[in-house]
Amino acid sequence: MTSIAPTGGSATRTAAGQTLAQKLIAHACGRERVAVGEIVTCKVDMAMFHDSSGPRRLQPMLEELGAQIWDKSRVVLVMDHYVPERDDDSRRIVRIARDWAREQALPHVYDSMGICHVVVPQHGHIRPGMLCVGGDSHSPTGGAFGAYMFGVGSTEMLGVVVMGEIWLRVPETIRMWWDGALPRGVTAKDMMLHMLGRFGMNGGRYQAVEFAGPAVAALSMQERMTLSNMSAELGAQAGLIAPDATTAAFLAEAGAPPVDPTPWFTDADAVLTQHRFDAATLEPHVAAPHSPANSLGVSHYAGTPIDVAYIGACTGAKLEDLRAAAEVLRGHKVAAGIRLIVAPASLRDQELARDEGVLQALMDAGAELFPTACGACAGYGDPMGDDITVMSTTARNFKGRMGSPSARVYLGSPYTVAAAALRGRVTDPREVLA
């Protein structure tokens, strides 16, 4: 169902409480409340671009229209897809972005500092109560901060850049309620792979997914970001988590202006669909080729030999992901003939990992350090070769996504990927953490 026509019934329910998604959208369109199914026009608080879908596509269109950016202070540009530049095409694409940033005197530019979905929150640009758009499908990551953030294509972004607003259909809310606490060696990535296995790649039906419950409240911001990030794989428009003290503390450290998380939550009597899960019984999950929804408990794929272990991407190489991998690999070497690649998600995460000795533990185990960029995940940088098997912390294992259509990509948490590197085959990380 990609229906975007208003649905009957729900538009007449005004007495019930509002979901977090409704509150955020109402705020952005200057209304007290909005009903599910309504199409509304929202003011955009922040628009994030990257070098691939941003300036190289926007600049010619703006020039042709003779139009200007509506508010430069609300634009954040990140160079992450085609850096480091490897050929003339990528040099050209990145140069367009750099020249445009200079020409327009953009105040917020992060060049070769890491992946947009990690760098932009680390600098406090995404805060509770905001409505944000990003020129990348993993933009729902911003939902981890209690902002309504979603991905758009370049032409739709052009509309935002010219007018500072965007239409949306007020979504239903699908709440994923997680009870209990995650056991050791089991992460937000496993939660997400489990939900993908259960609901499929379009289970989110372009509605708002909200992650809640004690197991979610207990997650760090980086783990919450992993959940919200892969709402994209669920086919949701947004992946929201109600902001709390954890959110406020992260943003204070990021140097953001003080935030008040209190208004941003789903009312107890709001109408929504809820699914319940128990974090305590969750096992590590693995998604087999060629879909993130091909996901089952690790035991189903245990023993599958691999050639390459890849710890990278916005969803799999933040500081805590690197720490998890080091927990498995510290003091060991990767299995003979296995390539372990580590591409930290941001320079800041890489530096912190270095200060903590995490990076050294990974290098001592035999890891090759790749640049902090989207790289192999987007199939842009160093694509994987023909007929190899990769175990990866990335978000998508579509056919050909990481380069060769004959490459087989398995997805897992950083614990699971590190365990596969250690043994040379898909392995339950709890066996090697014992």
Added chain:
Amino acid sequence: MQPPPTLHKVWRLGADIDTDLLAPGHAMKHGIDVIATYCLETVRPEFARGVRPGDVIVAGPNFGIGSSREQAAAALVHLGVAAVIAPSYSGLYFRNAFNVGLLLLTCAEAETLKDGDRIALDLMEPAVIDPDGTRLACEAIPGFLVDMVRAGGLMNQLRQRAGKEPLDA
């Protein structure tokens, strides 16, 4: 006498056609003319060369899952595809398609159509008319999106607003 409706040749694809199949990562550094030559290369290698203006794609559920890269829709426009007909789409792809001037019809019975079928489209209803003359109902599309696709996408609407000539879609 009504003129006979235009017939569109069907290219039949499966479920979960993702953006990396429509616009592969390795081609993304190029312009749409090059990206289009790789469109669907791993599932229908003959598609990019064989498709003719006015042809339509009929696919299974979840068409367009994956990336926000609008080239995954623009490549089909570039190749002259008149419409995609499927039971469901990725929401992000759905928005991108209309923004770049590609018509998507959400049709629960899309999968009754076969490769090579010649079908007609009724945009007023909207509906698909199969080779037997059976009308397959499609979900209504909000008026502003119909206008957008008729104009050849948002950029053409903005061109018109700026008093410029729209480009041929």
